[in-house]
Amino acid sequence: MSAEPATAQRRPAPGRCTVDPATVGSGDVLVLRALGLGDTLTAVAPLRGVRRMLPDHRIVLAAPEPLGSWLTELGVVDAVLPQAGLVPLPPVRGGHVAVNLHGRGPRSHELLLASGPERLVGFAAPEAGHPGPAWRRDEHEVHRWCRLVREAGGPCGPEDLLLRPHRPAPAGAPVLIHPGAASGSRRWPAARWREVARALVADGHRVVVTGTPAESELAAAVVDGVAGAEDRCGTLSLAGLAGVVGDSAAVLSTDTGVAHVATALAVRSVVLFGPTPPAWWGPAVDPGLHTVLWHGDPSAPAWGDPHAAELDERLAAVTPDEVLAAARAQLAAAART
Structure with missing residues (x-):
């Protein structure tokens, strides 16, 4: 030997x-x-x-x-x-x-x-x-x-x-909403996420909300009054979070770590961008699996501060209707595969 x-x-x-x-x-x-x-x-x-x-x-x-x-x-x-x-x-x-x-x-x-x-x-x-x-x-x-x-x-x-190739989501797979981010400039308002969650539940989808233990209040605000939305904030290890992402029909988030997990696992996603242009940090592969929403000017010489405390104006310009339309399109595509 x-x-x-x-x-x-x-x-x-x-x-x-x-x-x-x-x-x-x-x-x-x-x-x-x-x-x-x-x-x-x-x-x-x-x-x-x-x-x-x-x-x-x-x-x-x-x-x-x-x-x-x-x-x-x-x-x-x-x-x-x-x-x-x-x-x-x-x-x-x-x-x-x-x-x-x-x-x-x-x-x-x-x-x-x-x-x-x-x-x-x-x-x-x-x-x-x-x-x-x-x-x-x-x-x-x-x-x-x-x-x-x-x-x-x-x-x-x-x-x-990529950590794995794309594969169809399992039957009954939930839509994962991750509302948190490390800084306020990249946190879309909880009330808007709640509106999206309520509409998706009304469409017949399961909704799971994730986040760190420090984001428990934010997650609670998103699921508040949304019957059927599951709050799993603070309950998952890193490997556990990756497992939930991997078993989701789609992941909705701002430009934060979970968006990159979805990209790496080839899971459909909708990513909301604000201070940082998606040309720098958006999904780098599988464009058909990922929808990017951004209201910035690609020709601008500078953008916002990704570490600022206040909501970035470009992220604030994204509406719940836009997010819902993008999520529904990705979920419809998933249902056809």
């Missing part, structure tokens, strides 16, 4: 996704993407390019532990080094390949360079003394990181972000 490859021997044991930092060194790729759910999912495609670039290396993702562990369980990466934002990385052995999928630098570059890599893959950052491809402001997030990895030698494209 042939010996197991050295890289496989150093992968965490089943059920254990986190890695001992002291073991990260030669033969590893340390990838930094210490961001949220949507950001993590847009990195799946370039991560697969990294795998193709260095197929015999162990891929260690420096990211929030729940997200990194989920991608480890899915086989996208081999281990997670828990990391929350741009704080110093724990000491590692060094001699690895570092890949910056977090940002343009210089801070993210500096953190990775401090870990002692033999090579850093990242965008050009003169402040950090690092050459590389030029950062482009006007570029879709998935295309941006795929371009970086392709130029480093790892073929990949938007199609690589």
Whole structure:
């Protein structure tokens, strides 16, 4: 029997996704993407390019532990080094390949360079003394990181972000409404979501509302008075949420992490955009499965602040009738498949 490859021997044991930092060194790729759910999912495609670039290396993702562990369980990466934002990385052995999928630098570059890599893959950052491809402001997030990895030698494209192919929704599958978002500028009013939920229930659809524990009041406001709408806010793990999304007939949300879960799982969706243009963060594959609603001007030199507290005017311009029309069209298409 042939010996197991050295890289496989150093992968965490089943059920254990986190890695001992002291073991990260030669033969590893340390990838930094210490961001949220949507950001993590847009990195799946370039991560697969990294795998193709260095197929015999162990891929260690420096990211929030729940997200990194989920991608480890899915086989996208081999281990997670828990990391929350741009704080110093724990000491590692060094001699690895570092890949910056977090940002343009210089801070993210500096953190990775401090870990002692033999090579850093990242965008050009003169402040950090690092050459590389030029950062482009006007570029879709998935295309941006795929371009970086392709130029480093790892073929990949938007199609690589899919975690599974599209498949028909099961009989009786619900419509999932996810009303929350990390900032007020990307939160469509609860009263409008409630109007949409009530109409869909009247159409004969099951409606499930999801969210984080901190969004319980928002979810309660959406289901208030809507008989048949199920509030599952705060009850689901990350894997559980992905399971509910995957079994839905359609997902309705603003530009937030759950929209990217629907894209990755090839589930029909309607996504409401506000301060950020969909050309930067919208679904990058399967255009027939995803409807984008946005009232921005694509030629404008600047858009709103995605982290602002107040509802963005472009998102405010989206009406319940528009959302219902888009949802009904997607559900009708689902019924024909």
